[in-house]
Amino acid sequence: MKVxxxxxxxxxxxxxxxxxxxxxxxxxxxxxxxxxPADPTRGRALADELGVTYHSSYEAVxxxxxxxxxxxxxxxxxxxxxxxxxxxxxxxxxEKPLATTEDDARAMIDACEQARVSLMTAYPVRFHPAFxxxxxxxxxxxxxxxxxxxxxxxxxPPALERSWFADPALAxxxxxxxxxxxxADLLDVLLNGEQPTHVYAVANNHISATDNESAEGxxxxxxxxxxxxxxxxxxxxxxxxxxxxxxxxxxxxLTCVTERxxxxxxxxxxxxxxxxxxxxxxxxxxxxxxxxAAMLNSFLTAARTGQRAHPDGHAGLRTLQTALAxxxxxxxxxxxxxxxx
Numbered sequence: 525m526k527v528x529x530x531x532x533x534x535x536x537x538x539x540x541x542x543x544x545x546x547x548x549x550x551x552x553x554x555x556x557x558x559x560x561p562a563d564p565t566r567g568r569a570l571a572d573e574l575g576v577t578y579h580s581s582y583e584a585v586x587x588x589x590x591x592x593x594x595x596x597x598x599x600x601x602x603x604x605x606x607x608x609x610x611x612x613x614x615x616x617x618x619e620k621p622l623a624t625t626e627d628d629a630r631a632m633i634d635a636c637e638q639a640r641v642s643l644m645t646a647y648p649v650r651f652h653p654a655f656x657x658x659x660x661x662x663x664x665x666x667x668x669x670x671x672x673x674x675x676x677x678x679x680x681p682p683a684l685e686r687s688w689f690a691d692p693a694l695a696x697x698x699x700x701x702x703x704x705x706x707x708a709d710l711l712d713v714l715l716n717g718e719q720p721t722h723v724y725a726v727a728n729n730h731i732s733a734t735d736n737e738s739a740e741g742x743x744x745x746x747x748x749x750x751x752x753x754x755x756x757x758x759x760x761x762x763x764x765x766x767x768x769x770x771x772x773x774x775x776x777x778l779t780c781v782t783e784r785x786x787x788x789x790x791x792x793x794x795x796x797x798x799x800x801x802x803x804x805x806x807x808x809x810x811x812x813x814x815x816x817a818a819m820l821n822s823f824l825t826a827a828r829t830g831q832r833a834h835p836d837g838h839a840g841l842r843t844l845q846t847a848l849a850x851x852x853x854x855x856x857x858x859x860x861x862x863x864x865x
Contacts, residue, residue: 525550525828528590530582530605531597532556532566534619535685536646536816540594541574543817550824553577555585558597565685586612592827594820595619598694599701603628610639615827617644617820621705621847622840624696629844633837644823644833645840647709648815649776649791651822658780658789659714668783670714673758675707679774681744681764683733690733690742698742700727700850703762706776708843709835711750711758714780719842720750720758722859723849731764748850751859769805791815 527550529541544552554576559567571578579585586593586608593609595602595618602623609616616636622645623629636643649655662670682702683690695701712718727743745763752758766774776791796809826833845862852860 525592525824526588526590527552527592527594527824527827528585528588528609528614529554529594529596530556530585530609531595531601532559532570533598533601533686533688534596535682535689536619537596538565538570538574539816540596540820541570541576543814543820544594545574545576547824551577553579553585553588553590555579555582557581558601582608586614590614592617592824594823598688599696600624600694603632606632606643607635610635610641610643613639613641615642615644615823615833617646617823617833618837618840619646620709620840621696621701621844622837623844624694624701626841626845626848629837629841633841636837642826642831642833643837643840644826645709645835645837645843646819647706647835647839647843648819649706650709650713650835651815651818652789652791652813654813655710655713655789655791658778658787661787662714662780662782667785667787670756670780670782672756672781673711673714674761674779674781675710675758675777676761677703677706677774677776678761678763678765679703680766680768680770681731681733684768687734692742697847697851698727698729698733698746699744699762699764700725700746700748700854701847702764704746704748704760704847704850705840705843707758707760707762707778708750708846709839710778712835712839712842715752715756717839717842718752718754719862720752720846720849722751722861723846723853724749724751724859725850725853727854733764743854746850748846749859750846 727746731744849860
């Protein structure tokens with residue numbers, strides 16, 4: 525099966541490329557025409573390093589009629605590439621968040637539905653076997669009703685690797701846009717698509733988003749409170765609070781309060797901790813679950829069989845609405861309401 529990767533702008537692009545290179549069941553083709561030719565981490569330089577086929581334009585890639593396309597561009601450019609890929613009849617995996625605006629997200633969903641192709645949003649954490657176990661334990665009735673959830677998704681600032689993450693025109697915002705959506709997606713799964721009625725957000729930009737400038741205008745730490753119709757309350761710590769010297773890039777966890785228990789989920793628990801003497805840094809060996817590989821496998825299976833991929837574009841829209849409501853709350857200082865997707 526022929527698979528294309530459009531743009532290497534996102535920090536996850538290289539990881540996806542490496543995982544795809546290891547598969548013998550696909551032919552990989554790529555394009556990253558917006559890259560700076562002098563950047564060794566993008567464009568033809570990265571493609572040559574990995575030994576993958578590279579074209580100078582997106583149109584040249586799509587002319588080869590790939591069955592599946594993975595889009596890892598800047599968020600504001602998702603719509604253009606999704607519409608191009610849908611028009612070419614490709615099934616699509618789009619990096620999160622789905623878009624920077626609700627109008628763009630809806631247009632992407634409509635384009636894929638009209639072309640009768642799948643649109644999947646890149647939320648790998650929902651493929652974690654421990655999260656599946658958590659979901660089962662919360663739905664089989666053994667723990668009683670879910671009362672509250674506290675989610676944490678922290679990392680170092682991604683703008684340290686890709687400066688566009690600190691550009692609101694391209695990223696749609698800062699830490700809130702980047703990290704709220706992952707936890708919101710897990711809540712979406714646990715609550716079967718139920719959306720919050722009210723979203724309240726506080727944030728600051730005391731942490732530098734890049735090495736050489738302050739984070740003025742971009743929030744680098746945030747705390748979101750979600751209220752649901754059933755009375756459940758959820759909070760999301762969505763901060764870029766890990767220093768560059770931290771032994772891992774980031775982490776994600778949930779604490780679920782139920783009538784009968786406290787259930788916890790850690791997406792990236794340490795398998796082994798220690799100290800790296802040559803580099804004078806802490807060492808953290810993570811657990812063996814490769815969530816990106818699990819997500820890619822699900823997407824490629826759906827593309828090959830023609831099945832609907834999940835999480836789909838509607839899931840991406842619902843989580844985007846939560847993040848956008850958080851920004852509205854920041855602007856007004858009051859809880860924002862959400863109109864169901």
